[in-house]
Amino acid sequence: MSVPALELTGLTKSFGHAKIIRGIDLSIGKAERHAIIGPNGAGKSTLFNLITARFAPTKGTVKLHGEDVIGLQPYQINRKGLSRSFQITNIFPAMTVFENVRCALLWSQGYKYSFWNLVNNSRRLTEGADAILDQINLLERRNLPAGTLSYAEQRALEIGITIAGGADVIMLDEPTAGMSHSETDYITDLIMKVTEGKTLIMVEHDMGVVFGLADRISVLVYGEIIATGKPADVRADPKVQEAYLGAALEAEH
Amino acid sequence: MSNQLTTDPSKSAQRMRAGSMTMTLMPWILAAGALMLMPFIFTSSSALTIMNQMWITVIFALAYNMLLGQGGMLSFGHAVYAGVGGFACMHIMNASDFFASFPLPVLPVFGGIFGAGLAMIVGSFSTRSAGTVFAMISLGVGELIAASSVIIVAFFGGEEGISGDRTYAMPFFGNEFLQQINVYYLTSFWVLLSAALMYLWSRTPVGRMANAVRDNPERAEFLGYSARWVRYYSFVASGFFAGIAGGLFAINYEIVTEENLNTASSGVILLVTFLGGVGFFFGPIIGAIVFTLVQTVLSLQTELWAFYAGSLFLATVMFFPGGLAGLLMMHVPVFKLGKAKLLIEPYFKTLLPAAIGILGLCALVEMTFHFRHATKGDNEMTLFWTTFDSHTVLPWLIALAVTAVGLAIAKRTAPALKEAWSDANSAGEVS
Numbered sequence A: 001m002s003v004p005a006l007e008l009t010g011l012t013k014s015f016g017h018a019k020i021i022r023g024i025d026l027s028i029g030k031a032e033r034h035a036i037i038g039p040n041g042a043g044k045s046t047l048f049n050l051i052t053a054r055f056a057p058t059k060g061t062v063k064l065h066g067e068d069v070i071g072l073q074p075y076q077i078n079r080k081g082l083s084r085s086f087q088i089t090n091i092f093p094a095m096t097v098f099e100n101v102r103c104a105l106l107w108s109q110g111y112k113y114s115f116w117n118l119v120n121n122s123r124r125l126t127e128g129a130d131a132i133l134d135q136i137n138l139l140e141r142r143n144l145p146a147g148t149l150s151y152a153e154q155r156a157l158e159i160g161i162t163i164a165g166g167a168d169v170i171m172l173d174e175p176t177a178g179m180s181h182s183e184t185d186y187i188t189d190l191i192m193k194v195t196e197g198k199t200l201i202m203v204e205h206d207m208g209v210v211f212g213l214a215d216r217i218s219v220l221v222y223g224e225i226i227a228t229g230k231p232a233d234v235r236a237d238p239k240v241q242e243a244y245l246g247a248a249l250e251a252e253h
Numbered sequence B: 001m002s003n004q005l006t007t008d009p010s011k012s013a014q015r016m017r018a019g020s021m022t023m024t025l026m027p028w029i030l031a032a033g034a035l036m037l038m039p040f041i042f043t044s045s046s047a048l049t050i051m052n053q054m055w056i057t058v059i060f061a062l063a064y065n066m067l068l069g070q071g072g073m074l075s076f077g078h079a080v081y082a083g084v085g086g087f088a089c090m091h092i093m094n095a096s097d098f099f100a101s102f103p104l105p106v107l108p109v110f111g112g113i114f115g116a117g118l119a120m121i122v123g124s125f126s127t128r129s130a131g132t133v134f135a136m137i138s139l140g141v142g143e144l145i146a147a148s149s150v151i152i153v154a155f156f157g158g159e160e161g162i163s164g165d166r167t168y169a170m171p172f173f174g175n176e177f178l179q180q181i182n183v184y185y186l187t188s189f190w191v192l193l194s195a196a197l198m199y200l201w202s203r204t205p206v207g208r209m210a211n212a213v214r215d216n217p218e219r220a221e222f223l224g225y226s227a228r229w230v231r232y233y234s235f236v237a238s239g240f241f242a243g244i245a246g247g248l249f250a251i252n253y254e255i256v257t258e259e260n261l262n263t264a265s266s267g268v269i270l271l272v273t274f275l276g277g278v279g280f281f282f283g284p285i286i287g288a289i290v291f292t293l294v295q296t297v298l299s300l301q302t303e304l305w306a307f308y309a310g311s312l313f314l315a316t317v318m319f320f321p322g323g324l325a326g327l328l329m330m331h332v333p334v335f336k337l338g339k340a341k342l343l344i345e346p347y348f349k350t351l352l353p354a355a356i357g358i359l360g361l362c363a364l365v366e367m368t369f370h371f372r373h374a375t376k377g378d379n380e381m382t383l384f385w386t387t388f389d390s391h392t393v394l395p396w397l398i399a400l401a402v403t404a405v406g407l408a409i410a411k412r413t414a415p416a417l418k419e420a421w422s423d424a425n426s427a428g429e430v431s
């Protein structure tokens, strides 16, 4: 069997006395689309923060392509090909839309901390950034400050800068939160398009999106994964029905 | 229209690029021309001194803005990098054999190297975070090094500082920089070169990421960049150019003292940069020019120049946080809409009385100062080319009246200006 893209073992996180993540074991294969669902406050974002080194775990390990990444900084993990978006839009609001995407390309194109290259002279950077803008449908907003975009456009930009660097493991935290139906459809299509062939791990509340997109689903409740499996199996799982899905699916109607 | 459609699009892109090339080069060519011509317009030696001081401040302020404006790092101790660069250059001037082995225009490079070297050391711990921690460390290090100047006398020369003679350098095409005008062109060369390099820096990957880290360090980290290292590189580069400014100071004045690196000097450069505007590359240039003029020209007129400089700074911070550059750039949309004409009359009606009112206020300040501080019996003072007795009532009444009337008219006409401003900024037809 090939090495999983991401492997969590015994992952635990406490804030003071509050145990928020209570021992998570999870293995996500290459090119798998994995959705993480669960009620508010279950610890989904915290789990993302542990994987991406925004927080240090209390216990446990995180392996990216078989390599232990505990103790690394976020930028080091990013360089290993893991990129994430945030539940609360996290972009560079004062910079232009184009500049946002270009900054997201710099490291992956090997520019590092160089001060002997001029960014405007690099056709590869400009074309690369414009290609991403085209993908996320923001070419027309190219030269506007990112902070002036609509909410849905900012979310699209957030996804754009997450995927720009060409990471092969993409983590999206509630990409469609707070969006209208049409906006949700737009973002879902976008996610499908830009994560083609990549490992996708996504927190999502919209069950339509989850069941339409995911190869496998994990249900997180009170810091524990109570079920992992194919969408149909998870949907049928009585534990899941009881803890979460029953209510969530009902809310859909 | 059809003509445009038939032309090869790649050619038009090329033409656009060539067009934007001249657009970006134009300010630099103009600046070079202005630098060359200035001594023919302002010929006196004091004017040359003032301009040299101006250009040195321009370099220092631009270097400072690499931190404040572009990197989001507020430093209260940046004078130490300029100061240490200046001291290093003085010591090189005094190392006669070495100094004689290269021409004087090269000397500022050593200032830059020492400034950058010190920044490498301090930056290694100060750039871990921006914000308050960075500001406090910069203040602490600034105080520490300023205090060292009386302890490490060998390097800082104690209270007298270090002096030297720039003419001992290897002659530069036969030139020994005996005359002020030679030093002027040396300084001008360096201000142009430094400004261009700092501008280019802001266009490099690390320069772009400095903006990103300033706006959102966390997001930058999730894009593969260590916020700390991005700050570090900006910090070292800023130290380098500050050191260049210090080296030019050493060449100009042939003496460097503790005053060059103390906290007061650090405060001044913050003030200059903010006054000019941190949001635009050219902001600090304006700030340096305006401040140097206030400091030199106004200080010849009044002892209270620092009071006026402080008031100017306060007014800028409170009413135009974008600084003078921000104030200028506010007008760009108006010009783009072709509506600048709408503003001429309201500006005239408000700003002229306001200026007169403020001058009246200045007169009151000067008279109060004279009344309180002139030696006993010396009641005569001269203000705005008028000589009068500051202990009589009439001048006070006149000054009060001018102030009150000027400000009252300005206040009256301000709403119309506001309206004109919003008209000029809206795309639609004027109602």
Ligand SMILES: Nc1ncnc2c1ncn2[C@@H]1O[C@H](COP(=O)(O)OP(=O)(O)O)[C@@H](O)[C@H]1O
Pocket (backbone or CB within 6 Å): A015, A020, A038, A039, A040, A041, A042, A043, A044, A045, A046, A047
């Ligand atoms: N930095 C923190 N310090 C203390 N408690 C936190 C912190 N971050 C999250 N929590 C707590 O952890 C729990 C899970 O939060 P979160 O991971 O955001 O949930 P979800 O994303 O599943 O809605 C919440 O009760 C929250 O209050």
Ligand SMILES: [Mg+2]
Pocket (backbone or CB within 6 Å): A044, A045, A046, A087
């Ligand atoms: Mg969450």
